[in-house]
Structures are given as structure tokens and as C-alpha cells.
Amino acid sequence: MPREVLDRIIEDIRNDVLKLSDVTKKAVYFSIEALKEKNVEKADMVYRLEEESDLLNLDIENKILSAAARYHPVAGDLRFFHAMMKVSSNYERICDLAQKIAEFVKKSAEKPLIKPLIDIPKMRDIIIEMIEQNEYAIKNHTTEPTNSLQNMDDKIDMLYEQIFNELVGIMVKDPKTVPDAIDLLFVARYLERIGDIVAKSGARIVYMIEGRRVWIK
Amino acid sequence: MNAIETINLNVYYGEKHVIKNITMNIPKNVVFTIMGPSGCGKSTLLRSFNRLLELNETARITGDIKLFGESIFDMDPRELRKRVGMVFQQPNPFPHLSIYDNVAIGPKLNRLVESKEELDKLVEWALKKAALWDEVKDRLNDPATKLSGGQQQRLCIARALAIKPEVLLLDEPTSALDPVSTAKIESLLIELKKSYTIVLVTHNMQQAARVGDYTAFILDGELIEVGETSQIFENPRDRRTEEYITGRFG
Numbered sequence: 001m002p003r004e005v006l007d008r009i010i011e012d013i014r015n016d017v018l019k020l021s022d023v024t025k026k027a028v029y030f031s032i033e034a035l036k037e038k039n040v041e042k043a044d045m046v047y048r049l050e051e052e053s054d055l056l057n058l059d060i061e062n063k064i065l066s067a068a069a070r071y072h073p074v075a076g077d078l079r080f081f082h083a084m085m086k087v088s089s090n091y092e093r094i095c096d097l098a099q100k101i102a103e104f105v106k107k108s109a110e111k112p113l114i115k116p117l118i119d120i121p122k123m124r125d126i127i128i129e130m131i132e133q134n135e136y137a138i139k140n141h142t143t144e145p146t147n148s149l150q151n152m153d154d155k156i157d158m159l160y161e162q163i164f165n166e167l168v169g170i171m172v173k174d175p176k177t178v179p180d181a182i183d184l185l186f187v188a189r190y191l192e193r194i195g196d197i198v199a200k201s202g203a204r205i206v207y208m209i210e211g212r213r214v215w216i217k
Numbered sequence: 218m219n220a221i222e223t224i225n226l227n228v229y230y231g232e233k234h235v236i237k238n239i240t241m242n243i244p245k246n247v248v249f250t251i252m253g254p255s256g257c258g259k260s261t262l263l264r265s266f267n268r269l270l271e272l273n274e275t276a277r278i279t280g281d282i283k284l285f286g287e288s289i290f291d292m293d294p295r296e297l298r299k300r301v302g303m304v305f306q307q308p309n310p311f312p313h314l315s316i317y318d319n320v321a322i323g324p325k326l327n328r329l330v331e332s333k334e335e336l337d338k339l340v341e342w343a344l345k346k347a348a349l350w351d352e353v354k355d356r357l358n359d360p361a362t363k364l365s366g367g368q369q370q371r372l373c374i375a376r377a378l379a380i381k382p383e384v385l386l387l388d389e390p391t392s393a394l395d396p397v398s399t400a401k402i403e404s405l406l407i408e409l410k411k412s413y414t415i416v417l418v419t420h421n422m423q424q425a426a427r428v429g430d431y432t433a434f435i436l437d438g439e440l441i442e443v444g445e446t447s448q449i450f451e452n453p454r455d456r457r458t459e460e461y462i463t464g465r466f467g
């Protein structure tokens with residue numbers, strides 16, 4: 001096997017995944033910014049980022065399939081291709097969820113929020129930190145930053161519970177808030193899902209680097 | 218029960234230490250592949266399993282090798298070689314014998330058959346198993362030397378099968394074969410392991426991955442790693458195995 005050729009392909013795919021990671025971070029970030037400000041331009045931006053993530057994911061998938069067909073990767077190479085394929089399609093799904101959040105914004109741009117957002121942006125910030133930890137691990141081939149993923153995912157789950165209870169309280173007090181409160185519940189639920197997906201992607205990256213299986217609930 | 222066990226096996230050619238304290242088990246009814254760079258001792262290891270090494274005057278062995286629990290050094294070498302067949306790296310048909318006789322001579326000498334009819338059947342069976350029958354059935358009396366290199370290799374496989382050994386040692390059996398014959402031999406190995414134990418030396422990593430149940434990696438006479446093939450190719454434990462199979466070696 002021409003090792004240099006495969007090494008170049010691996011670097012290329014790594015860069016594509018890091019690009020996709022960046023797109024994903026932006027999509028998550030701006031979806032919540034758009035919601036906070038009921039800002040349609042920012043919501044549109046999330047739509048464009050989602051399209052970009054689709055293309056990048058397709059590209060990564062094609063490159064991995066063709067490299068697998070030609071070079072029959074094994075051991076660390078095999079785990080790299082497998083992990084990048086998974087991470088790539090996971091991140092593409094995260095962008096889908098971010099787009100759904102942006103959809104709520106476009107649907108109700110005229111209406112003010114029923115409450116100021118506090119915990120939802122907190123969830124978002126933790127997610128972005130987790131994505132950055134995965135990025136660091138992919139870039140530097142070290143698993144150390146991914147050690148706290150489970151912890152952070154647990155924090156996201158706690159915030160979700162908190163938001164859930166708070167919104168239920170608001171709805172009980174004033175039934176007119178129900179449609180908007182349900183939207184926010186969905187947003188929180190999507191963020192909780194996203195946190196899960198990022199944590200599971202981190203587990204794939206650990207397997208890629210160390211060959212050690214870790215389970216994230 | 219293991220088909221073959223080596224216990225602290227060392228082989229020397231004169232002063233040269235070629236197999237270094239290898240202890241390993243080859244379970245029965247599996248394809249066990251051995252890989253490693255050229256000169257690491259794969260052929261030497263195979264030749265120790267049927268005591269062919271002893272024909273080499275400079276070769277010296279220490280340690281033990283067991284065949285189904287019994288030391289091969291307590292056996293009659295010719296009996297042993299009936300139970301442990303071998304296909305060599307270089308095809309070596311008997312040049313003065315016909316295609317038919319190359320396959321028939323083993324069963325005849327070992328009195329495995331009672332009639333000419335039975336012998337014909339056995340020869341046909343072995344040639345079919347070795348994926349050669351269709352190419353030679355109309356010229357069974359031609360000398361074996363009229364066959365191409367790849368056909369000669371398949372003839373040697375047929376010859377080994379005809380003795381119905383319990384263990385079949387194959388040293389790079391498909392290195393001279395085209396992909397179609399290679400695929401046939403690989404299917405054969407997978408079928409044969411139901412009743413035999415196959416030890417396969419191969420330089421073809423994909424072949425080891427395709428047919429091996431277990432894979433051993435040898436480097437400079439040392440057993441570096443042995444395990445289930447999927448583990449070796451997905452997640453090798455030793456850095457040297459990883460470097461070898463991913464082409465980063467050296």
C-alpha cells in the first residue's frame with residue numbers, strides 16, 4: 001500500500017470533518033441567537049449552514065468509501081474511517097436539528113418570547129464546548145479532552161429537566177402561553193438530543209484513537 | 218483440544234537463532250494464518266510442525282510441539298507427515314510423474330484405497346477441491362511439468378488433500394495464482410476447516426483477513442501478537458502489528 005497516498009487522504013478527510021465540525025458549531029450557535037432575538041436573518045443563516053453540512057457530509061462519505069475500496073484500511077486506519085463516517089453523519093443530523101430550531105423562529109418571528117432565555121443558551125454553550133473538545137481530540141489525536149463528555153452531557157440533561165419544569169409551570173398558570181411554550185420545550189428537547197449525539201461522537205473518537213470502547217449512557 | 222501447540226519452541230540454523238521461544242496454540246477446525254515480513258521465520262515454523270526441519274542438518278530445535286496433545290517428537294516422522302500435510306511456497310510436483318500419479322501416489326503408498334476405481338474417485342475429488350479438475354481432466358496422463366506455475370501449485374494442493382491429513386500446512390499457496398483460482402482456493406480452505414485444521418502462511422494481508430479465524434504476527438522469529446483475525450485487523454494490541462498491517466513498517 002502506498003502509505004503516503006493514504007496518509008494524504010486521511011489528512012484531507014480529517015480537514016473536512018473539522019470543517020463540518022465548525023459548520024455544526026455555527027449552526028447550533030446561531031439557531032439559539034436567532035431564537036433569542038427572533039431574528040429571521042440569523043435563522044436563514046442556519047438554513048444555509050444546514051445545506052453546507054449536507055454537502056460536506058456527502059463529500060466525506062464519498063471520500064471514505066472510495067478510500068476503503070482502494071486501500072482496504074485496517075487497524076488505526078480502519079477505526080479512523082469508521083469514526084469519521086459516524087461523526088460526519090452525526091454532525092449532519094445536529095445541523096438538521098438546529099435548522100428545526102430556526103424553523104420555529106421563522107414561524108413566530110412576529111411574536112415576542114414568552115420568557116427571556118436563560119437555561120437554553122446555557123445548554124447551547126455546553127454543547128459548543130463539547131464539540132470543541134471533540135475537535136481537539138480529532139486534530140491532536142489525544143483523548144484527554146473527551147474525558148468530561150459524560151459529565152457535560154449529564155449537565156445538559158439536568159438543564160433540560162429544569163427547563164421542562166419551568167415551562168410546565170408557565171403553561172399551567174396561563175394557558176394562552178401553551179403553543180409558544182411547547183415550541184420552547186421542543187427546542188430544549190432538540191438541544192438535549194444534540195448533547196447526546198455529540199457525546200456519542202466523542203465515544204467514537206476515543207475508540208478511533210485508543211481502540212477502547214467507552215459507553216455514554 | 219488444540220490441533221497444534223508449540224511450547225517454548227526455538228529453532229537454530231547453526232548459530233543463527235531463527236524461531237525465538239514461541240509458545241502458541243492452534244485450535245482445531247480453524248484457518249490459522251501466520252504473517253510477518255520476509256525472512257521472519259514463517260516457513261521455518263511450518264516446517265517444524267511436520268519435522269521437515271530435521272532433514273536440514275544445520276537445523277536444531279528446542280522446546281516441544283504437540284499434535285492433538287501428543288509430542289510430535291515421540292512420533293514416527295512418516296506417520297506424522299501423513300497426519301500433517303504440507304503445500305510449499307514453490308510448487309514442487311514430482312516432475313517425472315503424470316498429473317494423475319502426482320495425486321495418486323500418496324494414497325497408493327499409504328494404502329488409503331483398495332481399488333483402482335476408488336483411487337480414480339479420490340484423485341478426481343482432490344483435483345476438484347483444488348479447483349484444477351476442469352483444466353486437466355482430459356490430460357491426466359500428461360507430465361505435471363506441462364502445467365503452468367499456478368496449475369502446478371493447485372496440483373500440489375490436490376496432492377496434499379489426497380492423503381486426507383488432519384492438519385494442512387500451506388506456505389503462500391496462492392502467491393502464483395490469479396484472482397479466480399485464489400478465490401477458489403480460499404473457499405476451499407474455509408470448507409476444509411470443517412474437517413481439517415489449516416495453517417496458512419500468507420503475505421497477502423487481505424487473504425489473512427478474509428479466511429483466517431486467527432492470525433499470528435511474527436517479527437524476527439518472535440511471536441509478537443496472536444488473536445482473532447477481526448481483533449488483529451481492527452484493533453491490534455501491539456504497535457508493531459499496527460505498523461506492519463498499515464504499511465508503516467520500517
Ligand SMILES: Nc1ncnc2c1ncn2[C@@H]1O[C@H](COP(=O)(O)OP(=O)(O)OP(=O)(O)O)[C@@H](O)[C@H]1O
Nearest residue numbers: 230233235254255256257258259260261262273275
Ligand atoms: N536452510 C537454512 N539455513 C540457514 N538459514 C536459513 C535456512 N532457511 C532459512 N534460513 C534463514 O532463517 C530465517 C527464516 O527463514 P524462513 O524461510 O523461515 O523465512 P520466511 O518468514 O518464510 O520468509 P519468506 O516470507 O521470504 O518466505 C531467514 O533469515 C533465512 O535466511
Ligand SMILES: [Mg+2]
Nearest residue numbers: 259260306388
Ligand atoms: Mg517462507
